Amino acid sequence: MPQALEGSQAIAQAVALCRPEVVAAYPITPQTHIVENIAKLVADGKLNCEMVSVESEFSAASVVLGAVAAGSRAYTASASQGILLMAEVLYNIAGLRIPAVMTCANRAVAAPLSIWNDQQDSMAVRDAGWIQLYCADNQEAVDTTIQAFRIAERCELPVMVCMDGFTLTHTLEPLEVPSQEQVDGFLPPFSFARTLDPRSPISVGTLVDPNYYSEARHSHHHALLRAQEEIIAAADDWGQLSGRHYGGLLQVDGPEDARLGILTLGSVLGTLADAREEYPEAPAAKLIKLRSFRPFPVEALQQACAGLSDLIVLERALSPGGGGIVGAEVRAALSELPDAPRVHNFAVGLGGRDVPLDIYPRLLAAAQSSGPTRFAIFDAELDRLPEGDR
Amino acid sequence: MSTVSETTIPIAELRRSQLRFRGLEAGHRACQGCGQALAARLVTEAAGPDVMIANATGCLEIFTTPWPQSAWRLPWMHSLFENTGALASGMEAALKAQGKSTKVLAFGGDGGTFDIGFQALSGMLERGHNVLYVCYDNEAYMNTGIQRSSSTPHAAVTTTSPSGKARMGKRHLKKDIISIIAAHHIPYAATASAAYPSDIRKKVRRALAIEGPTFLLIHSPCPLGWGHDGSQTVEVARLAVQCGLFPLIELERGELTSVMPLRSARPVKDYLKPQQRFRHLFQDDTRAAQELEHLQALADHNIEVYGLRGTNADPLDSDGADTVRRGGMRWA
Ligand SMILES: Cc1ncc(C[n+]2csc(CCOP(=O)(O)OP(=O)(O)O)c2C)c(N)n1
Ligand code: SF4
Ligand SMILES: [Mg+2]
Numbered sequence: 001m002p003q004a005l006e007g008s009q010a011i012a013q014a015v016a017l018c019r020p021e022v023v024a025a026y027p028i029t030p031q032t033h034i035v036e037n038i039a040k041l042v043a044d045g046k047l048n049c050e051m052v053s054v055e056s057e058f059s060a061a062s063v064v065l066g067a068v069a070a071g072s073r074a075y076t077a078s079a080s081q082g083i084l085l086m087a088e089v090l091y092n093i094a095g096l097r098i099p100a101v102m103t104c105a106n107r108a109v110a111a112p113l114s115i116w117n118d119q120q121d122s123m124a125v126r127d128a129g130w131i132q133l134y135c136a137d138n139q140e141a142v143d144t145t146i147q148a149f150r151i152a153e154r155c156e157l158p159v160m161v162c163m164d165g166f167t168l169t170h171t172l173e174p175l176e177v178p179s180q181e182q183v184d185g186f187l188p189p190f191s192f193a194r195t196l197d198p199r200s201p202i203s204v205g206t207l208v209d210p211n212y213y214s215e216a217r218h219s220h221h222h223a224l225l226r227a228q229e230e231i232i233a234a235a236d237d238w239g240q241l242s243g244r245h246y247g248g249l250l251q252v253d254g255p256e257d258a259r260l261g262i263l264t265l266g267s268v269l270g271t272l273a274d275a276r277e278e279y280p281e282a283p284a285a286k287l288i289k290l291r292s293f294r295p296f297p298v299e300a301l302q303q304a305c306a307g308l309s310d311l312i313v314l315e316r317a318l319s320p321g322g323g324g325i326v327g328a329e330v331r332a333a334l335s336e337l338p339d340a341p342r343v344h345n346f347a348v349g350l351g352g353r354d355v356p357l358d359i360y361p362r363l364l365a366a367a368q369s370s371g372p373t374r375f376a377i378f379d380a381e382l383d384r385l386p387e388g389d390r
Numbered sequence: 391m392s393t394v395s396e397t398t399i400p401i402a403e404l405r406r407s408q409l410r411f412r413g414l415e416a417g418h419r420a421c422q423g424c425g426q427a428l429a430a431r432l433v434t435e436a437a438g439p440d441v442m443i444a445n446a447t448g449c450l451e452i453f454t455t456p457w458p459q460s461a462w463r464l465p466w467m468h469s470l471f472e473n474t475g476a477l478a479s480g481m482e483a484a485l486k487a488q489g490k491s492t493k494v495l496a497f498g499g500d501g502g503t504f505d506i507g508f509q510a511l512s513g514m515l516e517r518g519h520n521v522l523y524v525c526y527d528n529e530a531y532m533n534t535g536i537q538r539s540s541s542t543p544h545a546a547v548t549t550t551s552p553s554g555k556a557r558m559g560k561r562h563l564k565k566d567i568i569s570i571i572a573a574h575h576i577p578y579a580a581t582a583s584a585a586y587p588s589d590i591r592k593k594v595r596r597a598l599a600i601e602g603p604t605f606l607l608i609h610s611p612c613p614l615g616w617g618h619d620g621s622q623t624v625e626v627a628r629l630a631v632q633c634g635l636f637p638l639i640e641l642e643r644g645e646l647t648s649v650m651p652l653r654s655a656r657p658v659k660d661y662l663k664p665q666q667r668f669r670h671l672f673q674d675d676t677r678a679a680q681e682l683e684h685l686q687a688l689a690d691h692n693i694e695v696y697g698l699r700g701t702n703a704d705p706l707d708s709d710g711a712d713t714v715r716r717g718g719m720r721w722a
Pocket of ligand 3: 501526527530531
């Protein structure tokens with residue numbers, strides 16, 4: 001039966017259903033409600049786990065690392081400045097192939113200081129070697145969290161579940177919280193082959209000289225590429241169990257023969273889907289939800305975009321001086337196609353700027369009227385800037 | 391050293407096959423006479439096989455684990471330079487959740503402990519994790535080539551605190567870390583020295599018998615960084631204690647509970663003289679003379695505040711303790 005839950009509360013319940021033995025917590029808006037809710041579940045005796053309230057995000061990630069290495073399922077969550085403070089540990093967790101799971105409640109990164117949603121934080125650590133899954137709504141975030149533990153543990157890779165701050169974390173929606181039986185049937189008890197154990201002592205995190213380093217990096221890269229199969233399998237198996245499926249690596253929605261497409265990640269998808277109904281006279285377009293950004297699903301993307309003449313890539317982050325982050329990767333992937341669509345790359349909704357429904361027809365018009373846009377912040381009002389900055 | 395092992399060795403078997411349990415094997419790549427290598431061996435010997443180690447980046451981590459080799463016979467993990475307190479916290483939380491009694495040891499250098507890893511350590515102590523944190527204090531960032539840390543003594547020369555016309559080595563005092571640690575009111579904090587093996591054993595066993603956070607600061611000479619002969623490590627470490635510059639003390643819940651008495655305090659000059667890092671203090675120069683006086687005053691101050699002056703010859707004082715037979719003390 002659906003319950004009305006705030007996104008963060010639902011995530012806390014999903015995490016609890018996965019029976020973590022250690023949860024590390026440090027507050028930052030808009031992630032805070034998640035760990036607060038977990039702390040309450042622990043206090044109420046509904047979740048039996050070691051709740052470690054640390055003195056920084058740097059330590060939160062390190063506690064999770066130590067806990068998994070010592071043989072326990074472990075979880076943490078953060079956002080924005082917290083993700084950046086964790087960055088060094090995030091690389092370390094991934095390089096050591098530690099199956100940890102965390103939530104990133106996506107928020108802009110200062111400066112300028114903003115507590116509101118965009119995806120600069122998780123994008124800043126995209127090369128850390130974590131699996132990154134982006135969720136379009138709270139039900140998907142709940143279900144993806146459960147899938148994340150299974151993916152992590154099967155692949156020996158950490159998984160970051162990304163959900164838009166406020167837009168999802170603070171929104172009350174009716175959703176299904178899975179039953180404990182469902183989750184137990186899907187996610188076996190934690191087991192990790194490289195656990196630290198006095199009965200069979202191993203050394204972890206040793207110095208690797210140039211003679212071995214490239215091979216270690218190759219195997220990490222390939223583990224991520226191979227993880228695509230587990231991401232799909234987890235989505236399918238969970239789909240069978242729960243009746244809910246969000247696509248594995250990505251999801252395509254819209255008329256088969258549409259020549260226009262919009263690709264995006266996260267909650268903007270909901271806005272675009274609503275707008276498509278609001279503006280029936282707008283040209284037909286496919287909506288492509290990129291669910292897995294790491295691994296980057298090149299083949300799936302090529303299939304999804306075959307036959308398109310124009311693809312708009314919408315993202316909520318940028319690489320200043322470079323341009324769009326997702327856009328650049330999509331372009332590179334599609335460049336292998338014989339009739340690659342033109343790619344129009346825009347950032348929208350940075351630092352929590354509202355993305356209104358009427359952005360949809362305006363985007364489609366922009367894609368049709370001119371040549372490809374290499375990159376622009378679509379909703380920046382340039383006339384508010386001094387002449388020299390436009 | 392052996393190749394990183396995958397085989398399972400029962401703990402009882404380990405105990406039987408060796409007269410003394412060795413957590414850290416010979417054959418690692420430390421410099422000859424490395425005080426830290428000696429101290430880490432003593433600590434792991436005393437701790438026994440039912441432990442796991444979180445090790446900060448630094449010399450100890452580097453010289454023991456060049457992939458695919460490892461000198462450790464214990465479950466051992468290195469993550470980063472500044473997160474060891476938190477890494478150990480996570481291990482301990484996991485073991486607690488699993489209902490296991492394996493003790494977590496955290497190892498860090500002075501840089502990883504006094505400076506960059508201090509916040510994570512403070513958090514670990516405040517949260518009361520059941521971890522023994524051991525700091526191997528060689529008074530500089532040795533692994534990166536002898537740079538000053540907040541543990542470097544006043545006037546010592548490092549590559550980032552050189553002496554010259556305008557400077558006499560490090561301008562600031564050695565951080566009083568043990569007081570800061572004790573101010574967390576943890577059950578047990580102590581200082582020890584690579585020159586006093588039986589004292590190290592006693593303190594490790596005491597710490598391990600306690601449920602909760604404990605801390606051990608071990609003065610560990612670095613022949614390379616201090617500029618003394620590798621054969622002089624134990625002698626140099628002993629002189630640091632005997633002159634009062636490195637007092638051996640124990641603190642419980644923040645209160646001083648015991649000290650190793652000095653039979654007769656040696657002049658600090660005797661300690662400084664064999665070390666190149668203090669060579670500039672022995673020039674004919676009024677500034678050098680002043681610095682020597684200053685260092686002597688620091689030692690005198692320690693002797694005063696910790697009440698280090700012994701009365702009679704005590705078998706456990708700074709002249710007697712190192713003659714105690716190996717493994718002779720039974721505390722825990
Ligand atoms: C964040 C970070 N900064 C700097 C370094 C470089 N680094 C590695 S070991 C080390 C010095 C270690 O000094 P200490 O903790 O005293 O241990 P020692 O080598 O002296 O035993 C430094 C500066 C690092 N690994 N990580
Ligand atoms: S540099 Fe110093 S601390 Fe490092 S291995 Fe050599 S003697 Fe030991
Ligand atoms: Mg050092």
